[in-house]
Amino acid sequence: MVLMDRLGRPHDYLRLSLTERCNLACAYCHPVGGEQIVPEELTWDEILFAARVLVERAGVRKIRLTGGEPLVRRDLSGGLSRLGALRRELGFELALTTNGVHLSSWLPALERAGIRSLNVSVDSLNAQRFKAITRVDALPGVLEAVRQAEEAGLKVRLNMVVLRDMNLDEVDGAAAWALESGRHLRFIEYMPFGSNGWRSGRLVPYGELLARLQANHRLEALAADPHAVSMDYASPGKPGRIGFIASMTRSFCGGCNRLRITGRGRFRPCLFSKPGEEVDLRPSLAARDADAFLAAIQGSLDLKSPGHESPQDLATRMTRPMQAIGG
Numbered sequence: 001m002v003l004m005d006r007l008g009r010p011h012d013y014l015r016l017s018l019t020e021r022c023n024l025a026c027a028y029c030h031p032v033g034g035e036q037i038v039p040e041e042l043t044w045d046e047i048l049f050a051a052r053v054l055v056e057r058a059g060v061r062k063i064r065l066t067g068g069e070p071l072v073r074r075d076l077s078g079g080l081s082r083l084g085a086l087r088r089e090l091g092f093e094l095a096l097t098t099n100g101v102h103l104s105s106w107l108p109a110l111e112r113a114g115i116r117s118l119n120v121s122v123d124s125l126n127a128q129r130f131k132a133i134t135r136v137d138a139l140p141g142v143l144e145a146v147r148q149a150e151e152a153g154l155k156v157r158l159n160m161v162v163l164r165d166m167n168l169d170e171v172d173g174a175a176a177w178a179l180e181s182g183r184h185l186r187f188i189e190y191m192p193f194g195s196n197g198w199r200s201g202r203l204v205p206y207g208e209l210l211a212r213l214q215a216n217h218r219l220e221a222l223a224a225d226p227h228a229v230s231m232d233y234a235s236p237g238k239p240g241r242i243g244f245i246a247s248m249t250r251s252f253c254g255g256c257n258r259l260r261i262t263g264r265g266r267f268r269p270c271l272f273s274k275p276g277e278e279v280d281l282r283p284s285l286a287a288r289d290a291d292a293f294l295a296a297i298q299g300s301l302d303l304k305s306p307g308h309e310s311p312q313d314l315a316t317r318m319t320r321p322m323q324a325i326g327g
């Protein structure tokens with residue numbers, strides 16, 4: 001069985017939030033007015049059950065751990081090794097999205113669990129600016145952890161959210177750094193989420209960013225797979241790549257294969273789902289009822305829209321904060 005929505009889109013990629021907690025308070029993400037999240041977490045028994053059912057019975061072939069910040073989950077060590085054992089038994093791909101602050105110390109455990117690819121958020125390559133955006137002085141440690149992960153042979157992609165008044169002035173330098181140092185840096189369009197203070201003027205459309213970068217770099221578009229969210233470019237003679245995740249100005253919903261389970265165990269068919277489209281998986285997880293669990297997910301998937309609303313429309317309704325969804 002493969003999970004399908006009404007449009008016939010097969011869904012075989014799970015983004016699983018381990019916690020809503022985060023150790024950064026990024027200006028564009030953290031709810032305006034401070035901490036509004038009272039974290040609740042699925043137990044590892046529930047997480048392992050969900051992963052097993054989705055892989056064994058619903059054809060999920062890839063699970064990405066995210067959050068909040070997945071590496072601040074308190075009982076991570078034991079859970080990761082159990083997930084690693086399940087991965088070895090069932091053979092799915094395991095990946096992680098992190099802000100990298102605790103990456104260095106977790107790297108050996110991540111490798112033991114079989115994680116071979118990481119997305120690391122780096123919104124500025126300038127230490128002062130990084131601190132101003134995230135409210136934590138952590139850039140050198142994040143870049144060192146990226147280097148260690150690369151040295152260990154992991155595939156690392158760097159993600160940079162671009163805001164006009166925050167870091168647009170850095171994109172040229174960051175692109176040059178990535179292209180020349182052999183890294184893959186993806187620029188993400190700024191999205192509206194509950195209480196993140198979104199304003200259209202802060203969004204830098206990818207077309208504008210691409211034109212700006214093309215003025216200084218020879219960029220050639222690379223072929224993308226049908227589920228890709230990023231449009232990637234190489235520059236002849238340079239080892240790196242840059243990409244654009246243009247969630248707001250270019251729809252890639254047609255190829256969506258993503259399932260999302262939030263930190264507190266709710267299933268969301270889309271990052272921008274409306275409240276009525278979400279379903280609470282905890283009753284079926286607590287009962288270890290695989291049929292009810294899959295039926296709940298299918299019921300929610302049946303409500304999945306062909307695409308999401310415009311950023312202006314999204315900004316007028318309160319979606320959950322990003323850290324309560326799982327990015």
Ligand code: SAM
Nearest residue numbers: 029067068069097098099121159190191322327
């Ligand atoms: N803590 C991890 C991290 O920093 O990568 C995982 C969770 S975080 C919510 C996942 C990604 O979502 C990060 O790359 C972050 O920059 C991005 N993100 C958060 N809020 C966003 C927003 N309003 N617009 C665009 N990207 C956003």
